[in-house]
Amino acid sequence: MFRIAVAPGDGIGKEVTAEGVKVLQAAADAENLTLQLDYMDLGSDRYLSTGELLTDDDIKFMRDCQAVYFGAIGDPRVAPGVLEKGILIKMRTTFDQYVNLRPSKAWHPYTPLKGEKNFDILFLRENTEDLYMGAGGVLKGIEAKANMSLKRGLYDVDLTLSSKASSEQEFAFEIGMMSRQGIERFADYCFETAKRLGKEKVTAVDKANVCTSLYGLWRKVFDERSAHHGIDVEYMYVDAMAMALVRAPERFGVVACPNMFGDILTDLGAEIMGGLGVAASGNINPEGVSMFEPVHGSAPDIAGQGKANPIAAILAGKLMMDQLGRPDIGRMIEFAVKMAMKQKLVTADMGGTLNTVQAGDAIANIVRSSG
Ligand code: NAD
Numbered sequence: 001m002f003r004i005a006v007a008p009g010d011g012i013g014k015e016v017t018a019e020g021v022k023v024l025q026a027a028a029d030a031e032n033l034t035l036q037l038d039y040m041d042l043g044s045d046r047y048l049s050t051g052e053l054l055t056d057d058d059i060k061f062m063r064d065c066q067a068v069y070f071g072a073i074g075d076p077r078v079a080p081g082v083l084e085k086g087i088l089i090k091m092r093t094t095f096d097q098y099v100n101l102r103p104s105k106a107w108h109p110y111t112p113l114k115g116e117k118n119f120d121i122l123f124l125r126e127n128t129e130d131l132y133m134g135a136g137g138v139l140k141g142i143e144a145k146a147n148m149s150l151k152r153g154l155y156d157v158d159l160t161l162s163s164k165a166s167s168e169q170e171f172a173f174e175i176g177m178m179s180r181q182g183i184e185r186f187a188d189y190c191f192e193t194a195k196r197l198g199k200e201k202v203t204a205v206d207k208a209n210v211c212t213s214l215y216g217l218w219r220k221v222f223d224e225r226s227a228h229h230g231i232d233v234e235y236m237y238v239d240a241m242a243m244a245l246v247r248a249p250e251r252f253g254v255v256a257c258p259n260m261f262g263d264i265l266t267d268l269g270a271e272i273m274g275g276l277g278v279a280a281s282g283n284i285n286p287e288g289v290s291m292f293e294p295v296h297g298s299a300p301d302i303a304g305q306g307k308a309n310p311i312a313a314i315l316a317g318k319l320m321m322d323q324l325g326r327p328d329i330g331r332m333i334e335f336a337v338k339m340a341m342k343q344k345l346v347t348a349d350m351g352g353t354l355n356t357v358q359a360g361d362a363i364a365n366i367v368r369s370s371g
């Protein structure tokens with residue numbers, strides 16, 4: 001039995017989570033596995049009525065589960081960052097989910113890339129540090145000072161910044177920080193994953209030619225851990241990487257990214273495989289509670305219209321089953337998705353004619369008939 005916290009969230013998060021659960025349930029039934037799905041009300045509606053984001057009770061609830069299955073958050077009625085930082089980033093940092101795992105593989109014929117390129121990339125995104133630390137502020141006024149103390153996870157940092165900006169010349173800052181310990185554990189995960197997948201190298205992405213302190217430490221630690229694991233590391237600057245992912249994605253296997261570049265490159269990774277509607281992700285704490293979600297957001301532009309592609313959420317269920325030690329169920333889900341794609345039983349973003357529920361039903365039916 002697995003106990004799973006299910007948080008559909010906002011917008012299309014609700015629509016795609018329903019289909020993801022449908023497919024998970026069909027696959028679990030086929031294997032006589034019991035799933036206890038405990039729903040949580042996280043997101044904009046609750047925030048707007050109670051002011052709550054991710055409460056201590058929510059955290060306790062999730063801690064008692066083996067995994068969290070998440071939809072998406074984000075709502076045009078709420079200022080950018082409130083829900084994103086208050087719910088999603090807080091979840092990733094509270095549970096110390098320091099690896100964000102985001103596969104990108106060519107789904108023929110849906111990849112927009114020319115030719116029959118076959119690529120199978122596993123993006124691993126560092127998920128707790130870098131520009132996502134929340135070390136920022138805005139200074140205004142003559143000789144303004146910011147005193148900030150950051151005590152979170154691996155950090156206990158006290159910073160004082162001052163600027164001579166006048167009130168018309170506001171001075172904003174957002175500091176990227178990484179710790180040796182944070183890079184080491186992430187690099188170890190990357191090299192161990194490469195070894196497990198039989199890959200000879202890890203490609204590490206950065207901007208060490210400009211942010212020399214931040215990504216200088218990143219490279220130093222990657223070099224050390226590469227030698228330790230006996231797996232090569234190849235460095236790519238993020239700008240060149242964006243180009244190479246379009247031109248020659250087949251060159252890459254395991255790609256290690258700092259948090260912010262990983263966010264951006266994995267939307268690109270999603271698009272080259274067949275669109276945001278098929279890109280799934282796992283926020284992994286190898287020793288704790290992990291969280292699984294689509295790469296995409298709440299998509300307010302199509303929410304409530306039955307247009308959302310449920311495949312990303314369904315494949316997030318596959319990643320969850322893999323992580324919980326049931327790769328057999330994971331394979332069953334991925335096979336059904338592949339079959340549905342082959343038969344063009346897909347939504348409009350992939351050129352199909354099905355709505356969200358029909359696309360979910362099609363995949364659940366394939367699971368039932370093949371299970
Ligand atoms: P988005 O990922 O929600 O949408 C980007 C574009 O892709 C939109 O045109 C959307 O219609 C399309 N799209 C996304 N998912 C799709 C699907 N399953 N099927 C078909 N089309 C799909 O990104 P955005 O519009 O920049 O952000 C909307 C909100 O979501 C914002 O508040 C943002 O902060 C939030 N967000 C949340 C998460 C998350 O919860 N993990 C991730 C990304 C963005």
Ligand code: IPM
Nearest residue numbers: 084085088089263295296297
């Ligand atoms: C993602 C999203 C989040 C991120 C946002 C919504 C906080 O874009 O999961 O890719 O930046 O990590």
Ligand code: MN
Nearest residue numbers: 263264267295
């Ligand atoms: Mn993103």
